[in-house]
Amino acid sequence: MSETFPRHVLCVLGSGLELSDMQRIAAGFGGFVLDREYSEAAPDPRMPDAFQAGMAAVSFDEADWDAVRSHDTVGYLLSAPLMRELSADTSRRLLAATAALLRSGAAAVKNESSGLTHGRARWLALADDAAEAMDDRPAPVGDPAGAMDERLAATLVTAWVKRPVYDGHVLYSCGMHLLGAPEVEIETGTVPPAPDDVPDLVALLDTLAIYLLTDPRAREIEDGAGFRMTEDAPRWVLRTGPCDRYDEDDLFFNPYGYVRLTREK
Numbered sequence: 176m177s178e179t180f181p182r183h184v185l186c187v188l189g190s191g192l193e194l195s196d197m198q199r200i201a202a203g204f205g206g207f208v209l210d211r212e213y214s215e216a217a218p219d220p221r222m223p224d225a226f227q228a229g230m231a232a233v234s235f236d237e238a239d240w241d242a243v244r245s246h247d248t249v250g251y252l253l254s255a256p257l258m259r260e261l262s263a264d265t266s267r268r269l270l271a272a273t274a275a276l277l278r279s280g281a282a283a284v285k286n287e288s289s290g291l292t293h294g295r296a297r298w299l300a301l302a303d304d305a306a307e308a309m310d311d312r313p314a315p316v317g318d319p320a321g322a323m324d325e326r327l328a329a330t331l332v333t334a335w336v337k338r339p340v341y342d343g344h345v346l347y348s349c350g351m352h353l354l355g356a357p358e359v360e361i362e363t364g365t366v367p368p369a370p371d372d373v374p375d376l377v378a379l380l381d382t383l384a385i386y387l388l389t390d391p392r393a394r395e396i397e398d399g400a401g402f403r404m405t406e407d408a409p410r411w412v413l414r415t416g417p418c419d420r421y422d423e424d425d426l427f428f429n430p431y432g433y434v435r436l437t438r439e440k
Contacts (some may be wrong), residue, residue, distance in 0.1 A: 179348070179423045179424075179428060179430045180254060180256035180257055180258065180430070181256070181257045181262070181288065181352040181353055181426075181428070181429070181430065182254050182255065182256050182288065182426075183207075183242065183252075183257070183265070183266070183269055183286065183288050183353060184210075184251060184252070184253055184254075184286070184287040184288050185207075185223075185251065185252040185253075185269065185284060185285070185286055185287070186249065186250075186251055186284065186285045186286075186287050187249075187250045187251070187252060187276055187281050187284050188222060188242070188248065188250075188281065188282040188284070189247060189248030189249070189250060189280060189281055189282060190242060190245060190246055190247060190248075190280060190281075190282040191247070191280050192276070192280030192281055192282075193216065193246060193248065193331035193372065194209060194214050194216055194248060194250050194278060194422055196279065196280070197209055197214075197248075197250040197252065197276065197281070198250075198252075198281055200276055201252050201272050201276065203275070204268045204269065204272040204275070205268055205271075206254060206255050206265065206268075207252050207268075207272060208252070208253050209250055209251070209252060209356060210250075210251040210252070210253050212249045213293060213427055214248075214250040214251050215248070215249050216246075216247070216248050216250060217247070217248070217249070218246055218247055218249070219246075219249045220315065222243055222246060222249070222283075223240070223243055223244060225285065226243050226283060226285055226292050229285045229286075229290050229291050229292035229336060229337075230268050230290075230291060230292065231292050231293075231294070233293075233353045234293045234294040234296070234297040235292075235294040236294055236296075238295070239294040239295055241282060242282035242283050242295070243282060243283045244432070245282065246282045246283070246347055247389075249296065250253075251287070252272075256354065256356065257352075257395055258302065259355040259431075260355065260432075261355075262352075262354050262355030263323055263327075263331060263354050263355060263388065266304045266331050266334070266335055266353055266354055267305050267309070267327070267331060267392055268299060270298075270302050270305050270330075270331070270334050270335075271302055271305070271306065273298055273302060274298060274299050274302035274303075274429055276293055277298055277299060278299075283295070284298060285437045286335060286350070286353075287295070287426055288350070288352075288353055288426045288427070289335055289336060289337045289349050289350030289353060289427070290337050290349060290350075290427070291335065291336070291337040291349075291350060293334070297345060298334075301330055301333060301334045304326070304330045305330045305331065305334070307326055308327035308330060309324075309325040309327065309356035314338060317324045317439065323388055323389055324389070325385055325389050325413035328354075328384075328388040328389050329381070329385055329386045331354055331388075332351075332354070332381060332385065332388070335350045335353050335354065336348050336351055336353075336354070337349045337350050337360075337386065338350075338377060338380055338381075338424060339361075339373070339377050339380060341363075341367070342420075343365070343367075344359045344363065344364065344365060345360050345361065345362055345363065345435070346360065346363055346364065346368070346376055346377075346380065347359070347360040347361075347382065347420075347433070348360070348380060348425050350385060350427070350433060351387070351429060351431075352427075352429035352430065354388060355388075355431070356384070356387040356388055356393075356431060357387065357415070357429060357431040357433050357434045358418070358429050358431075358432070358433040358434070359380045359383045359384045359387070359433070359434055359435075359436075360380075360433050360434070360435040360436065361376055361380060361435070362427060362435055362436065362437045362438070363376075378404070379404060379411075379436065383402065383434065385438065386402075387426050387434065395435060396413055396415060397413075397415075398413065398414050398415055399412060399414075400412070400413045401413070401439070402436060409435065409438075409439070410439045411436040411438060411439060412436070412437045412438070412439050413435070413436065414434070414435045414436075414437060415432060415433065415434050415435070416432055416433055416435065417432045417433075418430070418431075418432050420434060
């Protein structure tokens with residue numbers, strides 16, 4: 176396993192929200208700081224294209240696009256390097272910080288560490304879902320065994336993990352490293368999956384992702400183990416490997432590698 180530690184880099188567009196306000200709001204959720212080198216109190220004409228590449232079309236409405244086009248400030252918020260056992264808790268707190276920023280004048284938010292964005296309404300709904308999923312225990316959300324509540328896991332995957340990405344052979348995720356887990360992949364072969372099959376494949380990716388976050392046995396996956404969504408569903412074979420899509424200094428790099436599903440022959 177690589178010794179590289181992931182970190183969140185959050186791009187926050189402001190509209191009447193000063194950089195000092197971004198820093199103050201984010202600091203209130205613990206451990207998040209403003210990158211003074213790259214943040215700027217000026218609009219960036221590249222932002223519409225950058226947000227489009229972040230799957231904005233899934234949840235943006237016209238008001239979201241207007242907000243991106245009219246921004247006057249670009250701030251970059253950084254988490255501390257993510258220790259694996261506390262990754263989920265940090266990601267949950269950053270989701271709450273994202274909602275607070277949007278309610279305080281942020282125009283739009285994009286995660287540079289997974290390449291994913293959401294529209295304002297969806298960010299706020301995800302933050303509310305995460306808050307409702309939390310119980311009253313004082314311990315961190317994540318623990319050394321990797322277990323967490325399934326509802327919270329599903330919310331954090333939706334919030335921070337870009338999927339599906341397709342490379343011509345494999346459908347895969349980007350962002351599970353922010354939750355302290357390997358990326359999830361499905362080997363599809365050289366023929367692209369039919370559009371009608373994609374929702375089921377994404378559901379399979381999500382099921383595997385949630386399993387990796389909620390079941391302590393997931394840390395002990397061995398090549399050749401079987402995986403099913405339900406008892407009567409088709410059986411898939413699990414394969415593991417190192418992250419070889421990105422260099423170690425890339426924000427997308429996952430030091431925990433990947434877990435890939437292949438069809439049982």
